Amino acid sequence: MKKFIAIAAAAMVGAAAQAQETVVWWDFLGGGDGVRMKQMIADFNDAHAGEIVIDGTTLDWGVPFYTKVQTSVAVGEAPDIMTYHASRIPLAVDQGLLQELTPADFDAMGLGQDDFAPSIWDAVSADGKQYGVPIDTHPIVLYYNKDILGEAGLLTDDGLPVGLGSRAEFTATLQALKDNSDVTFPLGSVTADGNFMFRTIYSLMGQQDGELMTDGAFLVGDNATKLENALAVLQEWTNEGLQSTYTDYPATVALFTSGEAVMMINGVWEVPTMVDLEAEGNLFEWGAVELPVIFDHASTYSDSHVFAIPEGNDMSPEKRAAVLEVMSWISKNSLFWATAGHIPANNNITAMDAYKAMEPNATYSSLTANMIYDPKTPMAGVAGPIFDVMSTYFVPTLNGEMEPSEAVEEIIYELNDM
Incomplete structure (x- = not known):
């Protein structure tokens, strides 16, 4: 009997180790880009069946979204991942709302500074630290x-x-x-x-x-x-x-x-x-x-949609790895996101032949060399x-x-x- 219990316990531990991670997601994406992001979430879930599932919610754009984020962090009910505007990062950092994404995080995602235009990479940084993974730039x-x-x-x-x-x-x-x-x-x-x-x-x-x-x-x-x-x-x-x-x-x-x-x-x-x-x-x-x-x-x-991790989440290593996989996968599969008109932030996507054949996107994407973002101050940014x-x-x-x-x-x- 004791041997049976030991085997059952071991099986339960093994099952727990293989448990599917649920990533709670908030975004503010409505209209055409909202439709496309929901499709990308569905594609991600299909590709990671049994391993990771995104539980997505779309909230109202602008002030209502950012107020909700601030409240959720304060009461310990923030999502695991959320979309953000790069222009709002200085204020969010000042308010203590965002977790830093460390060099180790970017290594785990297989992404880094060289994968993004300098202006885009700088837009998600504050005080020498990175606080977001850029999804796009939308001029x-x-x-x-x-x-x-x-x-x-x-x-x-x-x-x-x-x-x-x-x-x-x-x-x-x-x-x-x-x-x-x-x-x-x-x-x-x-x-x-x-x-x-x-x-x-x-x-x-x-x-x-x-x-x-x-x-x-x-x-x-x-x-x-x-x-x-x-x-x-x-x-x-x-x-x-x-x-x-x-x-x-x-x-x-x-x-x-x-x-x-x-x-x-x-x-x-x-x-x-x-x-x-x-x-x-x-x-x-x-x-x-x-x-x-x-x-x-x-x-x-221009501004950029970015992925960010809110403060207040005491994630397990497994949950954080799942969140990083979400950000990495969507960045590396953002050619479909370009159909929303946005210019993918990941240089490897805009270098693809399929993107270069996408018009008028390919025609205007050269403007990334001439982009300017909001000044870095908590008073700037969307709304x-x-x-x-x-x-x-x-x-x-x-x-x-x-x-x-x-x-x-x-x-x-x-x-x-x-």
Whole structure:
């Protein structure tokens, strides 16, 4: 009898050693990219059947998500893994919400610094430590209607819009569209949402080597002038009828997809919208390309989705190994994630022939060499206070109701007052 009990106990220990690990997952991914990530979770679970299973939950994007994370860490009910924005990492580290991912962790994942663009790797670091595994980078790009541009003689031999090299050239293209076509607007922009327009404005600052924050102070030296320059060109386009006025996000997409706006500045995450409409026969021939050079050189604002491990989890070695496998596998299988429009962060994916054949993704992916991220401060990032302060003044300025110089003066005062 004792021998039987001993054998049974040993069997139970062996079974426990082989037990499937459940990884509790939170994300904020809705829409097309949410559909794709759910598919990747299903693919991961199939590939790891009996070993690891992801138990995924999608929460509301933005402030609700980050508030939920903060509360869950405080009460010891955080998930094992979560998506995060790179721009929010400085605040999360300041709040004590994220675990460091050590060099040993990256070795276990088979990933490292050389697998990512320098700007992406830096975006998930703070104080010399890494706090996330980048999944992608998701910049804004210029969408364009090839049919209308072609009819107007405003496409290059490479099928790109004419005039991407300078402010004068691009403005001339917009003016030609206004003068010689029946479209409502040459360019559709989300001018009713200052938070969204931060992306375009910060890109134009970057084209002048402008900095939002220098040594802890906002818009010092000639950086205020560079912000004013960015606002001035966008206001000029609106005043001249070259850019949509007081347009919210859905209306901007509708203007472009209906052909009422020939071009549109929007995130790469709208690529699935265009692909689906085109497949249904409900869209013109279209493309997407890096933003035009309006000032000195190419520069585009971007952020990254990253995987992070929240604090407060006392993981067993087996659970941590499972979490690292989740991050590693999705990074190494992120070619499918590119169909959401995002540029995979893993260089090995963008170097694949299959990615190079993916359009328009392959065309705009070269902008990773010109990307800029938010300044590293707890006040920056998605739904952060910098966004809120600046957006208050962006909307009236872009729509011709406030002078750029006045807006910059108010922004400097409020940002430094924080």
